[in-house]
Amino acid sequence: MLVELSIRNFAIIKSVTVSFQRGLNILTGETGAGKSIIIDALGLLLGGRASADFVRYGELRAEVEGLFELPAGHPALAVCASVGVQVEQDGMLVVRRDISNQGKSIIRLNGQLVTLAMLRELGPWLVTVHGQHDTHMLMQADKHINWLDAYGEVALGAAKQEYGKLYSSYRKTRQDLERMARNERELVQRIDLLQYQLDEIESASLTPGEDEKLLQQRKKWMNIEKVYATVQDAYRSLHGDQKGMDWLGHAMGELERGVIYEEQLAPILETVQSAYYQIEDVVHKLRQLSYHLDFEPEQLAEVERRLDQIQSLKRKYGKSVDDILEYAATISDELDEMHHYEDRLQQVEKRLQELAADLAVEALELSVIRQECAAKLAQEIEQQLKELHMERARFAIDVRQTPDEEGVEIEGIKRLVDANGMDQIEFLISPNPGEPLRPLAKIASGGELSRVMLAIKTILAGTDQVETLIFDEVDTGVSGRAAQAIAEKLARVAQKRQVLCITHLPQVASMADAHFLIKKEMSENETKTIVTKLSEEETVTELARMLSGAEVTAKTEEHAREMILLGRERKAVN
DSSP states (O other), X not given: OEEEEXXXXXXXXXXXXXXXXXXXXXXEOOTTSSHHHHHHHHHHHTTOOOOGGGBOTTOSXXXXXXXXEOOTTOHHHHHHHHTTOOOOTTOEEEEEEEEETTSOEEEEETTEEEOHHHHHHHHHHHEEEEXXXXXXXXXXXXXXXXXXXXXXXXXXXXXXXXXXXXXXHHXXXXXXXXXXXXXXXXXXXXXXXXXXXXXXXXXTTOOTTHHHHHHHHXXXXXXXXXXXXXXXXXXXXXXXXXXXXXXXXXXXXXXHHHTTTOGGGHHHHHHHHHHHHHHHHHHHHHHHHHHTOOOOHHHHHHHHHHHHXXXXXXXXXXXXXXXXXXXXXXXXXXXXXXXXXXXXXXXXXXHHHHHHHHHHHXXXXXXXXXXXXXXXXXXXXXXXXXXXXXXXXXXXXXXXXXXXXXXXXXXXXXXXXXXXXXXXXXXXEEOSTTOOOEEHHHHOOHHHHHHHHHHHHHHHHTXXXXXXXXXXXXXXXXXXXXXXXXXXXXXXXXXTSEEEEEOSOHHHHTTOSEEEEEEEEEOSSOEEEEEEEOOHHHHHHHHHHHHHXXXXXXXXXXXXXXXXXXXXXXXXHO
8 A cells, every 4th residue: 555655845845744545545635736636746756748848847857756555465566576575574665756747757766766767567466546637538439348348357367368369470471462362463573573583593503602713714814924934034034054053063063073173062972962853853844834834725715704704693692702603592492482472372261261260260159258247247247336326227248249241250240350359348328217338438428427437447446456546636527415325435435545536525534544634825926735634623624625615614613524424434434
């Protein structure tokens, strides 16, 4: 439950700290005092959107902080654990949100920084807010299925989950089939394009790494004349009359004659002899090399032509021959798939038919369970309305299916299906005896809508695990006995949940376990909202104001005391 709410520099609130308690917490005050501002501030702790407009004029930032007490096993504890937030054994969780005047927001859970997505995952488990917006949603028939499915969550859960998986596959397969049919003409054009590209690449007869080899060959042929001249010059310098070999042989002969007379010449002779035979081998290799360095201009031209062809392909299909060959393999696979288009189309059609058949079974099962839930919910709402002084009202939930030629065949009839199944849900009501059941949105008054909404919320309050419920002026358009009935209904809900209720009705306020007055104070320099927990006497005064308006008399105070006593008696009976 919400133990304490602290608000600073938020809108016209300068600094407010409110300690709530279990049971029914009533918030009252004149119009414009700031009651909705408190709900807006609390909404930020539940993941609402931040704005610089929330920051009080002249301040740097707004701060909203809430202390929640979570019982053992509460789903919010699992959410905290999943985002790495530690909650002590006492179950206390502090949610804090700071908003700068630049619109930036900082969120902390028990002092640990978290993201807005994490807070939005946690928020729905902390507090549920019911306001006039919910009443407006009752006017939208397409939203009624959400109310029904929330009521039947346990019964519908498994069937709805299985249906959802099938529907997702069915929808995707149907989209694939529609896309294939729509793109058939484009497919033919693409086949022509890819076939042309593949033919062009294959006609080139490329081999992996060919471009690198050709570049090396071109470099060789472009410089072969220089290499040939170098080889010839070196050969002529070493071989022939009066050349290197001739002089080296002459030196070797002289040393051979001299070594007979001087032994110290022997090592020198060995060196010269070794050099002679090495140079002789070099001359042989130069001669052999010169035979293979004949320049052929045609070969260079052929290399250039081939490189030009490859460069042209590179501009279209890849940076290298390997890239081109890889692209060719890719489009070859794509062409193979395209040539089997008819086969694939038939496969997708068959798959869609199989999914449609399975979907029909699941949709029918879901519909049967939903109709059972609808009958039970309608009966419970009707009972709740009786307790809210609509004794003779009849309530029903219309569960119908819409024929659709493009839909799924279910029990021999093609029906419209969507993510929720094949059912369209609409709430029907007959407020007065003798009148037929008609759509709620078309005939219900504002007071009747408020009571229907409260009936639904009362029923749903028993099915969820949220500890704190906020009712924001749900009694709009209601007065008299109906107002008293709403007050008693809220008090009954508050026996199981913590309830915060903003109201203008003294009947509702008289049932409070804790009463808070919200008022606005203005001076020459500033306007601020103040929240005060009322004592018993102050509660009497506030109720008297609500009964009579601006002027509080002894009679209205006496009436207020009587309402409080009656409220206590009714709560004791319930």
